[in-house]
Amino acid sequence: MSHHLPTATPPEAPPPSIAGPLGLPAPQALPNGFLDAKFHDRRRYSQRMWQLSGLFATGMWVWDYVIDASGAQHTIGLRIGMGLLALAVAWSMAHPAMSPRNARLMIFAAAFMFDVLFFDILLRLNGGFIYGIGGYMYFQMAGFLVLQGLSFPLIMSAHILFSLGPHLQALLNPQLAFPHLLYAVQIWPATGLAIAAQYALYREYVHGYQLRLQLAEMAMQDPLTGAMNRRAFRDGATGLIANAQRQRQGVALLMMDADFFKRINDEHGHAMGDAVLRQLTAIMQDVLRRNDLFCRWGGEEFVALLQGMAAEDALEVAERIRQRVQQAEVPLPQGGSVRITVSIGVAAAKADDTELEQLIYAADTALYRAKFAGRNQVSLSVN
Numbered sequence: 001m002s003h004h005l006p007t008a009t010p011p012e013a014p015p016p017s018i019a020g021p022l023g024l025p026a027p028q029a030l031p032n033g034f035l036d037a038k039f040h041d042r043r044r045y046s047q048r049m050w051q052l053s054g055l056f057a058t059g060m061w062v063w064d065y066v067i068d069a070s071g072a073q074h075t076i077g078l079r080i081g082m083g084l085l086a087l088a089v090a091w092s093m094a095h096p097a098m099s100p101r102n103a104r105l106m107i108f109a110a111a112f113m114f115d116v117l118f119f120d121i122l123l124r125l126n127g128g129f130i131y132g133i134g135g136y137m138y139f140q141m142a143g144f145l146v147l148q149g150l151s152f153p154l155i156m157s158a159h160i161l162f163s164l165g166p167h168l169q170a171l172l173n174p175q176l177a178f179p180h181l182l183y184a185v186q187i188w189p190a191t192g193l194a195i196a197a198q199y200a201l202y203r204e205y206v207h208g209y210q211l212r213l214q215l216a217e218m219a220m221q222d223p224l225t226g227a228m229n230r231r232a233f234r235d236g237a238t239g240l241i242a243n244a245q246r247q248r249q250g251v252a253l254l255m256m257d258a259d260f261f262k263r264i265n266d267e268h269g270h271a272m273g274d275a276v277l278r279q280l281t282a283i284m285q286d287v288l289r290r291n292d293l294f295c296r297w298g299g300e301e302f303v304a305l306l307q308g309m310a311a312e313d314a315l316e317v318a319e320r321i322r323q324r325v326q327q328a329e330v331p332l333p334q335g336g337s338v339r340i341t342v343s344i345g346v347a348a349a350k351a352d353d354t355e356l357e358q359l360i361y362a363a364d365t366a367l368y369r370a371k372f373a374g375r376n377q378v379s380l381s382v383n
């Protein structure tokens with residue numbers, strides 16, 4: 001009886017970007033680590049901007065003095081408050097005990113506090129509308145720079161809060177002769193501009209981030225079979241072996257090589273050879289467990305690392321793979337089919353300090369013996 005081989009998983013296409021409102025990717029389309037990565041990438045920048053903002057906001061007291069010498073005496077405390085607040089934010093962003101999530105919330109809250117202090121200064125001065133305009137432009141710009149590590153909804157909320165701040169303060173204090181209309185024509189357009197710029201920056205970041213993920217995935221994957229490549233395997237194998245040793249478990253390594261593969265290429269063409277490699281991958285992945293590490297080592301050679309397996313169990317797995325491959329046939333486009341067999345070298349290590357290189361060497365030697373003994377067989381390393 002012959003079996004048709006299961007189809008190999010094709011190399012995974014990059015996930016389609018699912019657009020949400022405003023053409024932003026829907027939050028569920030972005031991987032879990034997205035926001036932390038964004039925060040991490042922007043942290044240094046955001047920190048510097050908090051420091052500069054604090055120094056600048058404090059230094060502006062001199063300018064207050066030029067605008068309104070007597071009013072400035074009432075603002076120095078607030079100016080220093082702004083400086084200290086900004087420096088505290090910058091400092092705590094770097095503090096190891098601060099989780100990215102808490103840091104984001106703190107930045108959001110502090111930015112709003114900054115806004116309230118800033119508006120208090122504007123009210124205490126008698127410098128008029130022009131000073132307000134200049135100040136607000138600065139404030140929206142500062143927000144634009146210091147909020148970079150946050151999510152887009154949080155950034156938007158912060159800008160809207162900045163803009164509402166003065167209006168809210170005026171509402172809470174009825175004695176305040178607040179020129180709502182004058183401020184609205186200045187504050188709200190500035191807010192619109194800041195949000196538009198934030199939106200462009202955010203899209204740019206998401207685009208770059210998705211590209212980075214795709215590249216990272218491509219760097220780990222063999223494009224023909226979709227299996228892990230040798231580099232990714234080496235990275236994962238070190239962790240798997242260390243984990244097995246911690247749990248006092250053994251590990252086994254299977255080195256599998258297609259027999260007389262060159263003939264398939266020569267007789268049926270390279271494309272058919274590729275199809276056979278994909279089918280071999282599918283069989284091997286089907287027999288192996290999910291947490292086994294499997295890769296295309298190169299050419300027609302594959303490697304699997306199995307955790308918690310003694311030599312006898314690993315031999316059994318290898319034998320199952322050998323039989324499944326032998327029984328299977330790969331259909332030819334013009335009708336008929338080809339068959340293939342594999343030789344497998346097995347090396348097993350107890351829970352000692354065996355290293356990956358030793359296992360590879362031992363399995364390779366066993367594989368060589370299997371080939372030499374006539375192919376289509378499994379051979380266990382003796383050591």
Ligand SMILES: Nc1nc2c(ncn2[C@@H]2O[C@H](COP(=O)(O)OP(=O)(O)OP(=O)(O)O)[C@@H](O)[C@H]2O)c(=O)[nH]1
Pocket residue numbers: 224257258259260261262263265269270271272273274277298299300371375
């Ligand atoms: N179609 C295809 N062929 C490949 C690929 N990578 C390597 N090969 C071919 O695989 C063949 C390997 O041949 P050999 O190393 O002589 O081994 P073999 O013919 O399998 O013989 P044994 O291993 O000794 O049983 C070469 O002809 C390579 O060109 C690939 O990605 N696609």
